[in-house]
Amino acid sequence: MELMVMTTPDKFHSEIYIVIKLFENGLNTLHLKKPKFSKSHFKNYINQIPKEYHNRIIIHQFFSFVYKYDLKGFNSSKKNKASKLFITITKFLRKKLVSTISCHSISQLKSIKISNYNFILAGPLYKNAEELKTINSKFNDDKIKEIIFSYPKKIAFYGGISAENLLSLNNNHLYGLIIQGAIWYNNNQQPLDVFLEYNKRLNNTSLHVEKNN
Numbered sequence: 001m002e003l004m005v006m007t008t009p010d011k012f013h014s015e016i017y018i019v020i021k022l023f024e025n026g027l028n029t030l031h032l033k034k035p036k037f038s039k040s041h042f043k044n045y046i047n048q049i050p051k052e053y054h055n056r057i058i059i060h061q062f063f064s065f066v067y068k069y070d071l072k073g074f075n076s077s078k079k080n081k082a083s084k085l086f087i088t089i090t091k092f093l094r095k096k097l098v099s100t101i102s103c104h105s106i107s108q109l110k111s112i113k114i115s116n117y118n119f120i121l122a123g124p125l126y127k128n129a130e131e132l133k134t135i136n137s138k139f140n141d142d143k144i145k146e147i148i149f150s151y152p153k154k155i156a157f158y159g160g161i162s163a164e165n166l167l168s169l170n171n172n173h174l175y176g177l178i179i180q181g182a183i184w185y186n187n188n189q190q191p192l193d194v195f196l197e198y199n200k201r202l203n204n205t206s207l208h209v210e211k212n213n
Helices: 013-023 037-047 049-055 084-093 106-110 141-150 191-212
Strands: 002-006 030-032 057-059 074-078 098-105 121-122 127-130 131-135 154-158 176-179
Touching: 002 154, 002 191, 013 030, 013 049, 013 191, 030 037, 049 057, 106 141, 176 191
Parallel strands: 002 030, 002 176, 030 057, 057 074, 074 098, 098 121, 121 154, 154 176
Antiparallel strands: 127 131
């Protein structure tokens, strides 16, 4: 299971420097999502990241940049939806390009044609930043395992992933987990330390599960 990171929605002090450090320390996928950024600001953000890490970036807007910068892939959502033509051309030109989609409820998840995407971003999983143990009613606590097993290696949860709930979500049938707030808005730890700690926890638990199986 992969641990991914999503950028802050706005500007963040030293964010580019932190992102580069995350890449240097093993981050394989960064979800670049800046809904308030103009195209030029978005472009400038990518330009500040060394080319050697461009193939680890999945963008959530301005999809044409996947070709200009040889990026890892793109994420489609209700607000920024990739056209069928774009997806068709993308598959033809770049077979290895990762295609993902965001969904915000179980009903929405069931309406997605899974075969069109490498994996699905499902969330926000937890209710809000203050209630990190309360599952969002649109996903329902009782349905979490059902979702995971119904879509093996296709679901990446995001939203409220914390040290408290990280291990309970560690499941070999998940594609991955995406952390955001825990990285950027943690008053107790530096972003890199959070990533390294979470990654270590996940890897150790996964190895333990595999040995028991």
